[in-house]
Amino acid sequence: MKTGAKLLIEGLQREGVETIFGYPGGVVLPIYDDLYDSPLRHILVRHEQAAAHAADGYARASGRVGVCLATSGPGACNLVTGIATAYMDSIPIVAITGQVPTSLLGNDAFQESDITGITMPVTKHNYLVKKAVDLPRIIQEAFYIAGTGRPGPVLIDIPKDVSTGTVEIEPARMETVLLRGYQPTYKGHQRQIDRAIELIMLAERPLIYAGGGVVLSNASGELVRLAEQLVVPVTTTLMGLGAFPGDHPLNLGMLGMHGTEYANFAVTECDLLIAIGVRFDDRVTGKLDTFAPHAKIIHIDIDPAEIGKNKQVDVPIVGDVQNILGEILHKLQKTGYYQNWLEKIKGWKKKHPLRYKDDGKLRPQYIIQQLSSLLEGEGIIVSEVGQNQMWTAQYFCFRKPRTWITSGGLGTMGYGLPASMGVHYARPDQPVFDIAGDGSIQMNIQEFGTIAQYQIPVKVAILNNQYLGMVRQWQELFYDRRYSFTELPPVDFVKIAGAYGIDGIKVESRDQVSSALKTALNTPGPFVLDFRIEREENVYPIVPPGAANNEMIGGNSS
Amino acid sequence: MKPHTLSILVENRAGVLSRVTGLFSRRGFNIESLAVGTCEEPEMSRITIVCIGDDAQIEQVMKQLNKLIDVIKVSDLTDNERVERELAMIKVTADSGGSRSEIMQIAQIFRAQVVDMGTKTLVLQIAGNTKKIDALETLLRQYGVKELVRTGKIGMLRGSKTVKSGK
Ligand SMILES: Cc1ncc(C[n+]2csc(CCOP(=O)(O)OP(=O)(O)O)c2C)c(N)n1
Ligand SMILES: [Mg+2]
Numbered sequence: 001m002k003t004g005a006k007l008l009i010e011g012l013q014r015e016g017v018e019t020i021f022g023y024p025g026g027v028v029l030p031i032y033d034d035l036y037d038s039p040l041r042h043i044l045v046r047h048e049q050a051a052a053h054a055a056d057g058y059a060r061a062s063g064r065v066g067v068c069l070a071t072s073g074p075g076a077c078n079l080v081t082g083i084a085t086a087y088m089d090s091i092p093i094v095a096i097t098g099q100v101p102t103s104l105l106g107n108d109a110f111q112e113s114d115i116t117g118i119t120m121p122v123t124k125h126n127y128l129v130k131k132a133v134d135l136p137r138i139i140q141e142a143f144y145i146a147g148t149g150r151p152g153p154v155l156i157d158i159p160k161d162v163s164t165g166t167v168e169i170e171p172a173r174m175e176t177v178l179l180r181g182y183q184p185t186y187k188g189h190q191r192q193i194d195r196a197i198e199l200i201m202l203a204e205r206p207l208i209y210a211g212g213g214v215v216l217s218n219a220s221g222e223l224v225r226l227a228e229q230l231v232v233p234v235t236t237t238l239m240g241l242g243a244f245p246g247d248h249p250l251n252l253g254m255l256g257m258h259g260t261e262y263a264n265f266a267v268t269e270c271d272l273l274i275a276i277g278v279r280f281d282d283r284v285t286g287k288l289d290t291f292a293p294h295a296k297i298i299h300i301d302i303d304p305a306e307i308g309k310n311k312q313v314d315v316p317i318v319g320d321v322q323n324i325l326g327e328i329l330h331k332l333q334k335t336g337y338y339q340n341w342l343e344k345i346k347g348w349k350k351k352h353p354l355r356y357k358d359d360g361k362l363r364p365q366y367i368i369q370q371l372s373s374l375l376e377g378e379g380i381i382v383s384e385v386g387q388n389q390m391w392t393a394q395y396f397c398f399r400k401p402r403t404w405i406t407s408g409g410l411g412t413m414g415y416g417l418p419a420s421m422g423v424h425y426a427r428p429d430q431p432v433f434d435i436a437g438d439g440s441i442q443m444n445i446q447e448f449g450t451i452a453q454y455q456i457p458v459k460v461a462i463l464n465n466q467y468l469g470m471v472r473q474w475q476e477l478f479y480d481r482r483y484s485f486t487e488l489p490p491v492d493f494v495k496i497a498g499a500y501g502i503d504g505i506k507v508e509s510r511d512q513v514s515s516a517l518k519t520a521l522n523t524p525g526p527f528v529l530d531f532r533i534e535r536e537e538n539v540y541p542i543v544p545p546g547a548a549n550n551e552m553i554g555g556n557s558s
Numbered sequence: 559m560k561p562h563t564l565s566i567l568v569e570n571r572a573g574v575l576s577r578v579t580g581l582f583s584r585r586g587f588n589i590e591s592l593a594v595g596t597c598e599e600p601e602m603s604r605i606t607i608v609c610i611g612d613d614a615q616i617e618q619v620m621k622q623l624n625k626l627i628d629v630i631k632v633s634d635l636t637d638n639e640r641v642e643r644e645l646a647m648i649k650v651t652a653d654s655g656g657s658r659s660e661i662m663q664i665a666q667i668f669r670a671q672v673v674d675m676g677t678k679t680l681v682l683q684i685a686g687n688t689k690k691i692d693a694l695e696t697l698l699r700q701y702g703v704k705e706l707v708r709t710g711k712i713g714m715l716r717g718s719k720t721v722k723s724g725k
């Protein structure tokens with residue numbers, strides 16, 4: 001005889017779960033009681049949102065399903081932002097929530113909230129478990145759904161009487177999960193693959209536009225081989241950074257709103273766009289009709305709903321990116337030479353590099369560059385949201401997939417610190433830096449408590465401009481410098497860290513940067529760096545909202 | 559932009575209808591009509607939804623519906639040979655002998671049935687396509703329609719073709 005709580009813990013273990021992030025409460029007491037002496041490692045966060053982000057960071061860094069746990073009502077509601085963040089970036093997590101007993105469901109009972117209803121739009125699927133005997137099947141399905149196809153979050157809501165309820169005969173584990181309404185396509189359609197190859201043969205100015213789907217499908221190796229065999233340049237989205245080595249001669253960096261000028265020029269002039277694991281997000285395309293206006297488009301993605309959603313394409317190929325790139329490589333004869341095109345791009349790269357004013361002041365771009373050279377391709381970089389995120393995307397050289405962890409789709413401030421905790425448990429061998437803004441860090445700063453308690457060696461580098469910098473930048477550029485509610489009074493983050501027992505340094509000049517970064521890296525355990533950067537530094541270049549991608553401002557061409 | 563009739567085969571589980579309808583509202587689609595019921599498979603239900611949109615929008619909504627785990631199959635019946643029916647009940651004022659017999663005559667022409675007869679009202683039941691029901695309603699207006707209830711459209715392909723699982 002086993003309780004539902006026991007079945008849950010055992011189910012998680014059978015899925016290979018080792019670490020979960022959670023926060024207790026009334027209706028999850030039975031689960032916590034079983035956790036107490038289970039081999040699962042439970043990390044007590046300080047806010048449930050952090051548990052969801054940590055599970056998400058764990059998933060992004062490891063490629064496995066991350067798990068978080070919260071109580072009903074307020075606990076479950078606190079997970080929602082984290083679940084939505086994972087949903088927007090297609091990250092596999094399983095969120096487990098307690099619920100009031102089934103007899104009280106719908107009764108406005110204490111700490112009842114309809115969390116399956118609330119999370120319906122931000123989960124790939126969710127479950128309200130009615131009987132303990134269903135738990136093993138539901139857990140198995142949840143992990144399967146979260147981790148396969150286009151990954152995403154799945155929530156399991158467990159009423160208290162289900163976790164205390166007992167099962168006489170434990171149902172056997174299903175050999176394979178079979179869901180008649182869920183059959184993802186993995187293999188690309190042969191005819192479409194042939195058509196794609198025909199287009200590649202005909203192209204004169206091809207460009208690869210690669211996104212998070214390449215990372216999710218572990219297809220970086222195939223991407224590099226394709227680019228090298230064809231000798232075709234590659235631009236990546238924010239989510240795709242690291243999928244193609246940042247220091248590769250064919251790499252054009254990021255495209256879109258804060259992309260490089262040469263990536264945006266290339267996408268505007270190319271005659272074939274090979275879009276891989278991307279979704280033509282508005283931050284990438286700018287004004288849609290001027291995005292890749294001369295190009296035929298091949299679109300490879302596992303989600304059929306992404307095909308033609310924003311932009312009509314010529315050759316859609318639905319399936320797993322790794323599979324499809326493998327097949328294309330297998331069939332491809334040509335080792336292409338697009339000499340003129342490559343020359344042209346080389347010219348743009350030379351003439352329009354990313355640049356900032358290097359005048360001896362403490363500028364954020366310099367800090368990121370220093371960190372990039374200090375780590376030499378090691379380490380995992382997490383970011384918050386805002387200017388800090390964009391400077392990191394622009395100036396850090398990401399060489400490997402799953403080393404850049406950021407909230408792209410939802411743009412969740414407060415993501416970075418808790419996500420870093422999950423990243424650490426996924427990759428304890430790697431140094432982890434959270435590049436933060438002074439605004440973002442204060443959205444989940446309570447997690448200093450968690451990293452202090454478990455001595456999680458996360459290095460928090462705050463680019464402190466005493467502004468909600470990205471919003472201030474838009475106010476400067478598009479709202480006549482009217483800084484409406486974007487100034488933040490100075491905060492001494494080293495003191496805050498100190499209160500939690502975490503060491504830190506305040507850095508106020510450029511010449512202290514390198515040694516401060518080294519100190520952070522070499523100090524065991526967590527560390528906080530408070531960089532007092534130039535307050536009104538902007539992220540450039542920028543494609544103004546609604547403009548075409550080649551109409552960037554703040555670059556070399558304007 | 560034209561009305562499309564979507565036939566959606568779903569798992570017969572709690573919450574499925576709200577997953578489906580939630581998706582429509584979330585993606586900015588209006589549902590013109592909705593009908594749900596069990597079907598030939600014991601653990602499935604069939605939902606018929608009429609919604610208006612251009613081809614790209616309908617395609618997107620169908621793809622999004624297909625992504626729902628509990629949705630087994632989605633078909634757009636619109637461009638196929640099909641039969642569509644709706645059922646309506648109309649409670650109409652019939653307090654004088656004259657109007658009463660006129661209404662019964664109209665009912666006969668429309669092949670509507672009288673399913674309830676009170677001292678002051680008649681309840682007519684009519685099955686047919688949307689236009690036919692609209693036409694009957696218009697004619698009955700002059701007598702006073704006290705209440706009208708419609709089921710929402712259901713549809714089926716003609717011939718041996720079916721909307722079945724195996725998506
Ligand atoms: C939860 C949340 N609220 C609001 C926003 C809108 N927003 C985007 S960037 C930004 C400013 C971020 O400030 P900070 O963390 O200091 O970063 P900076 O831009 O200064 O580097 C804001 C408010 C958001 N992305 N997330
Ligand atoms: Mg700031």
